[in-house]
Amino acid sequence: MRDAGDTLISVKLMQWYDRHARTLPWRVPPGSTQAPDPYRIWLAEVMLQQTTVAAVQAYFQRFTTRWPTVQALAAAHDEDVMAEWAGLGYYARARNLLKCARAVAEMGGFPRTRTDLQSLPGIGPYTSAAIAAIAFEQPETVLDGNVERVMARLFDEHTPLPQAKPILTAYAARLTPQHRPGDHAQAVMDLGATICTPRNPACGICPVMADCAARRAGTAPSLPRKTRKPAKPVRLGIAYLGRRADGAWLMERRPPHGLLGGMLGWPGSDWTTLPPEDVPPLGAEWRALPGEVRHTFTHFHLRLSVQVAHLPISAQGMFVPADAFDPAALPTVMRKAYALGAAHFNISEVS
DNA sequence: AAGTCGTGGCC
DNA sequence: TGGCCAAGACT
Numbered sequence: 001m002r003d004a005g006d007t008l009i010s011v012k013l014m015q016w017y018d019r020h021a022r023t024l025p026w027r028v029p030p031g032s033t034q035a036p037d038p039y040r041i042w043l044a045e046v047m048l049q050q051t052t053v054a055a056v057q058a059y060f061q062r063f064t065t066r067w068p069t070v071q072a073l074a075a076a077h078d079e080d081v082m083a084e085w086a087g088l089g090y091y092a093r094a095r096n097l098l099k100c101a102r103a104v105a106e107m108g109g110f111p112r113t114r115t116d117l118q119s120l121p122g123i124g125p126y127t128s129a130a131i132a133a134i135a136f137e138q139p140e141t142v143l144d145g146n147v148e149r150v151m152a153r154l155f156d157e158h159t160p161l162p163q164a165k166p167i168l169t170a171y172a173a174r175l176t177p178q179h180r181p182g183d184h185a186q187a188v189m190d191l192g193a194t195i196c197t198p199r200n201p202a203c204g205i206c207p208v209m210a211d212c213a214a215r216r217a218g219t220a221p222s223l224p225r226k227t228r229k230p231a232k233p234v235r236l237g238i239a240y241l242g243r244r245a246d247g248a249w250l251m252e253r254r255p256p257h258g259l260l261g262g263m264l265g266w267p268g269s270d271w272t273t274l275p276p277e278d279v280p281p282l283g284a285e286w287r288a289l290p291g292e293v294r295h296t297f298t299h300f301h302l303r304l305s306v307q308v309a310h311l312p313i314s315a316q317g318m319f320v321p322a323d324a325f326d327p328a329a330l331p332t333v334m335r336k337a338y339a340l341g342a343a344h345f346n347i348s349e350v351s
Numbered sequence: 352a353a354g355t356c357g358t359g360g361c362c
Numbered sequence: 363t364g365g366c367c368a369a370g371a372c373t
Binding site (some may be wrong): 045046048053054056092093096123147186188193226 | 367370371
């Protein structure tokens with residue numbers, strides 16, 4: 001249970017947060033009487049899943065400008081949301097974002113409890129706790145990568161992740177206060193992001209340095225321990241960039257589940273360990289370009305060779321007109337393939 | 352319940 | 363350069 005030592009740590013963290021909280025577009029300054037907007041908290045938390053604050057900023061700005069409310073987002077077209085998400089990665093988040101927005105709009109607003117929040121698409125254990133605490137002032141305990149690291153160090157916990165998760169959750173719960181739980185959660189995450197960092201933690205300026213068991217033991221930089229991940233295999237593939245005489249591009253909408261699900265892309269082979277079969281989407285004079293696209297996904301490296309063809313105006317298929325084509329709406333690997341292929345079509349690449 | 356699922360920055 | 367890392371969720 002929470003004891004006097006836990007209370008002291010959480011008080012120190014709150015005092016530090018009151019002075020050093022980062023100003024972020026989705027955040028209400030500590031001590032403000034203004035209530036945070038659940039829509040903006042939810043949107044930011046989903047974007048921040050496994051994604052850095054720096055990468056999220058511009059996307060958050062564009063989404064909230066284009067869709068200022070959850071009702072507006074719920075009314076958006078799927079393709080527009082996917083295109084706006086392009087480049088941010090983990091595209092299941094965008095699909096679930098839209099499902100969630102429509103469910104919330106139907107319900108007339110966001111539910112306020114962690115349990116109800118977690119029943120919505122794309123809202124799991126972390127995000128449900130974060131929204132409940134930050135948007136609705138409920139004393140829920142958030143556990144993200146930052147909190148895991150801070151707890152492992154404060155309590156010098158050497159059990160490796162993910163096995164240590166329940167232990168670290170219990171530590172984090174001990175520190176969670178009944179008052180200002182949202183600011184407490186953000187304080188621990190800010191501490192992890194700016195001081196208690198994975199490498200070279202700035203223990204000398206840490207507000208809870210005196211309370212940190214790993215600091216005393218000298219183990220802070222090596223915590224939390226993690227089990228090794230297997231090496232990424234290499235896969236090979238072919239992408240076909242076909243351009244019609246009127247400038248339209250032959251493209252495809254990828255199936256709604258799996259890798260890059262729901263995103264726009266180039267027709268291509270499967271991505272396989274052995275060299276893929278060369279089966280172009282249309283009969284034409286396909287030419288293999290020199291060079292290749294290299295791209296690394298979560299669990300494999302991809303080497304993509306690119307073929308190009310000029311297609312007749314009579315060619316049948318899904319063509320994206322020249323004036324509707326925007327490389328920014330493509331996932332990064334497809335944008336790389338375009339960058340390699342564009343020169344062949346005498347298109348100056350502004351990348 | 353491990354495997355799947357992106358991307359960019361860092362050293 | 364290549365592995366690690368980032369406010370994880372889903373199956």
